Amino acid sequence: AQSVTQLDSHVSVSEGTPVLLRCNYSSSYSPSLFWYVQHPNKGLQLLLKYTSAATLVKGINGFEAEFKKSETSFHLTKPSAHMSDAAEYFCVVSDLGGYSTLTFGKGTMLLVSP
Amino acid sequence: DGGITQSPKYLFRKEGQNVTLSCEQNLNHDAMYWYRQDPGQGLRLIYYSQIVNDFQKGDIAEGYSVSREKKESFPLTVTSAQKNPTAFYLCASSIFGGEQPQHFGDGTRLSIL
Numbered sequence: 483a484q485s486v487t488q489l490d491s492h493v494s495v496s497e498g499t500p501v502l503l504r505c506n507y508s509s510s511y512s513p514s515l516f517w518y519v520q521h522p523n524k525g526l527q528l529l530l531k532y533t534s535a536a537t538l539v540k541g542i543n544g545f546e547a548e549f550k551k552s553e554t555s556f557h558l559t560k561p562s563a564h565m566s567d568a569a570e571y572f573c574v575v576s577d578l579g580g581y582s583t584l585t586f587g588k589g590t591m592l593l594v595s596p
Numbered sequence: 597d598g599g600i601t602q603s604p605k606y607l608f609r610k611e612g613q614n615v616t617l618s619c620e621q622n623l624n625h626d627a628m629y630w631y632r633q634d635p636g637q638g639l640r641l642i643y644y645s646q647i648v649n650d651f652q653k654g655d656i657a658e659g660y661s662v663s664r665e666k667k668e669s670f671p672l673t674v675t676s677a678q679k680n681p682t683a684f685y686l687c688a689s690s691i692f693g694g695e696q697p698q699h700f701g702d703g704t705r706l707s708i709l
Contacts, residue, residue, distance in 0.1 A: 491636070514695040525600070525686055525700030526639075533695045572638060576695060583629075583654065584698065586638040 484509045486575045488587035496595050501545075501560040503590045505573030508554065515556045516574040516584070517547055526572065532556065543567070568594040598623045602687050602701035608709050609674065609681060617672045617704045619687035625699070626692045628670035632656060633684040633703075642685075645670055646692060674706065682708050 489504040518526040530541025537549040573587040631639040641654030645664040659678025688698040
């Protein structure tokens with residue numbers, strides 16, 4: 483069975499400061515992990531994915547995430563927040579080793595103030 | 597440009613009425629999915645299909661039905677048996693395989709009159 487926990491429902495930062503969105507996962511197999519972003523009334527856009535290659539994954543718009551197996555974590559970071567980063571972010575897990583559906587976290591709303 | 601088109605963007609349902617949400621993709625993806633999104637709940641899987649003429653129930657299939665007669669199309673019907681249908685519905689598609697990322701449409705917001 484797979485599950486994912488996003489540790490914060492809301493995160494507030496000031497423009498130009500670092501962003502940290504936390505995600506812990508549980509998986510029976512070697513997982514694939516994803517971060518998606520959703521702007522209001524829109525679909526989800528893929529930010530980045532981890533599929534057992536490099537543990538530090540770089541994504542679009544300056545975001546990156548580090549896979550830490552010992553901590554079962556996949557936290558999303560960005561060195562400097564922009565106003566346009568304000569959105570909801572979803573951490574997602576899928577088991578490898580065969581077909582598997584995705585399991586979504588409940589989301590973290592990122593608020594960016596000027 | 598390739599992508600997923602959901603229609604309509606907004607939909608209203610009367611009591612006892614069935615409504616159908618459209619999802620079309622031109623990405624040549626084998627797999628397609630329907631999710632329901634409620635505030636603070638994340639996305640929950642309703643139905644998915646790996647191949648034409650085949651589909652499986654997800655976590656919350658009760659009160660919904662689907663068909664997959666063409667590779668490009670995966671319509672979702674919200675039946676009168678779904679007692680709380682007000683939600684944002686998202687359609688997605690992917691290449692077959694759990695490690696493959698899913699591509700999403702822009703959603704349909706369904707409300708009850």
